[in-house]
Amino acid sequence: MTAVQAVALIVVAVAGTAVVFTPDPSRQAIVASVFGLSLALLFFVFQAPDVALSQITVGTVALPAMILLALAKVRRRERARNDS
Amino acid sequence: MTFLPYAVSAWLFLVGLFGVVRSRNLIHLVVCLSVVQASTYVLLLAVGYRHGGAAPIFADVPLGSRTVDPVVATLTLTDVVVEATVVALLLALAVQAHKRFGTLDPDQLGAMRG
Amino acid sequence: MTRRGRMVLFGFGAVGLAALMAWGLAGLPSFGDFDGAYGTLLSKIAVPERQASSVVAAVTFDYRGLDTLGEEFILFAAAVGVLVLLRIQRGEEDIPAEPQHSRLPTGRSLTLRSVATALVGPVVLLGLYIVSHGHLTPGGGFQGGLVLAAGLLLAYLSGAHLRLGRARPVSAMELSEAAGAAGFALIGLGGLVFAGVFLENFLPTGTFRSLISGGTIPLANVAVGAEVMGATLLILAELLDQHLLTHGRHRR
Numbered sequence: 001m002t003a004v005q006a007v008a009l010i011v012v013a014v015a016g017t018a019v020v021f022t023p024d025p026s027r028q029a030i031v032a033s034v035f036g037l038s039l040a041l042l043f044f045v046f047q048a049p050d051v052a053l054s055q056i057t058v059g060t061v062a063l064p065a066m067i068l069l070a071l072a073k074v075r076r077r078e079r080a081r082n083d084s
Numbered sequence: 085m086t087f088l089p090y091a092v093s094a095w096l097f098l099v100g101l102f103g104v105v106r107s108r109n110l111i112h113l114v115v116c117l118s119v120v121q122a123s124t125y126v127l128l129l130a131v132g133y134r135h136g137g138a139a140p141i142f143a144d145v146p147l148g149s150r151t152v153d154p155v156v157a158t159l160t161l162t163d164v165v166v167e168a169t170v171v172a173l174l175l176a177l178a179v180q181a182h183k184r185f186g187t188l189d190p191d192q193l194g195a196m197r198g
Numbered sequence: 199m200t201r202r203g204r205m206v207l208f209g210f211g212a213v214g215l216a217a218l219m220a221w222g223l224a225g226l227p228s229f230g231d232f233d234g235a236y237g238t239l240l241s242k243i244a245v246p247e248r249q250a251s252s253v254v255a256a257v258t259f260d261y262r263g264l265d266t267l268g269e270e271f272i273l274f275a276a277a278v279g280v281l282v283l284l285r286i287q288r289g290e291e292d293i294p295a296e297p298q299h300s301r302l303p304t305g306r307s308l309t310l311r312s313v314a315t316a317l318v319g320p321v322v323l324l325g326l327y328i329v330s331h332g333h334l335t336p337g338g339g340f341q342g343g344l345v346l347a348a349g350l351l352l353a354y355l356s357g358a359h360l361r362l363g364r365a366r367p368v369s370a371m372e373l374s375e376a377a378g379a380a381g382f383a384l385i386g387l388g389g390l391v392f393a394g395v396f397l398e399n400f401l402p403t404g405t406f407r408s409l410i411s412g413g414t415i416p417l418a419n420v421a422v423g424a425e426v427m428g429a430t431l432l433i434l435a436e437l438l439d440q441h442l443l444t445h446g447r448h449r450r
Contacts, residue, residue, distance in 0.1 A: 058165060066437060087224075
């Protein structure tokens with residue numbers, strides 16, 4: 001196992017732990033984006049470029065966007081409920 | 085040292101599961117679930133890896149050279165996209181739960197009615 | 199069960215699970231020594247049989263095409279689930295619609311709008327390239343469809359909205375998703391009709407390393423690309439309350 005692979009694995013483990021221990025969901029979305037990027041790097045170093053391509057777009061764009069949009073929906077409803 | 089990929093995969097699984105159990109917010113829970121999903125990708129690719137292997141794309145690599153396993157790459161790549169959509173479905177359910185019960189705290193969701 | 203009780207129970211369960219995992223994972227062949235016969239065989243015969251230089255694409259859409267068909271329908275079902283849940287909510291909602299200016303995604307940030315506008319063309323082109331060259335280089339329908347969806351999302355971020363002539367954009371995305379899902383199934387049926395086996399590669403395989411090679415693999419790529427793009431944009435549009443795909447009239 002090369003040094004690059006070992007480093008990539010450790011970065012993924014640290015990023016995953018950070019995602020779980022971030023309590024605020026909007027901050028967690030950004031940390032999840034970093035986690036997705038580190039995963040994509042890991043897949044690339046494991047000689048699987050197809051998987052890395054999938055993971056790049058999903059983990060950095062689609063997933064955090066969905067999380068933040070769901071949060072925005074929830075907050076909008078809460079605000080409307082507080083106003084009425 | 086060769087155990088590291090499997091150890092990282094097991095660690096991600098357990099940490100994600102811990103996040104799911106401990107979470108106080110449904111959206112936080114869904115993101116921790118995506119960490120659990122990531123552990124399966126790491127495990128699949130770690131199983132299929134071969135030392136000195138290139139990617140199984142023969143556009144410029146001569147035929148017959150050593151490659152990593154293509155089957156696990158297939159499984160993982162469809163998996164990544166599909167589970168993102170499943171996370172979207174879970175988020176929609178979380179939004180619906182908030183509408184129904186007024187809270188995103190799993191401990192305070194009422195019993196299912198009707 | 200109280201929260202504390204739940205955490206204690208999880209603690210015991212996690213220790214047991216970790217022990218079982220360690221035992222199971224220790225039985226795997228050591229990292230880098232995997233000797234899978236199926237994968238080795240496929241690497242050897244995929245290129246001569248299908249003339250497609252990407253073995254992963256050949257496995258995804260040809261040798262294990264049935265798995266991909268199943269996964270594609272999971273994607274379709276999940277997208278339909280999201281749409282049903284959120285559209286019913288939007289129908290029942292009595293929250294007043296937000297005023298016009300606060301619905302724009304970028305407000306007055308000129309930098310964001312200009313960068314997003316500049317990037318739409320290259321990203322969409324890149325997505326089309328990735329979809330069409332899936333059987334030659336890393337890429338394919340899944341990856342390219344996502345990049346296309348990201349490109350169209352950039353169009354939204356630039357302050358514009360998608361204008362697709364007379365077609366309503368939401369219907370166009372729904373059509374794209376449905377056509378992609380049905381297209382893949384129809385390719386499978388074509389295999390059944392012309393070659394006797396469902397999802398058999400029945401088109402001529404063309405020349406190695408050219409764009410027309412691999413038989414049905416490029417067609418399957420296009421179908422999956424259309425479906426993934428449609429599904430992702432529909433989900434994002436629903437989460438954005440359809441501001442992403444509304445028609446021109448109410449925005450200006």
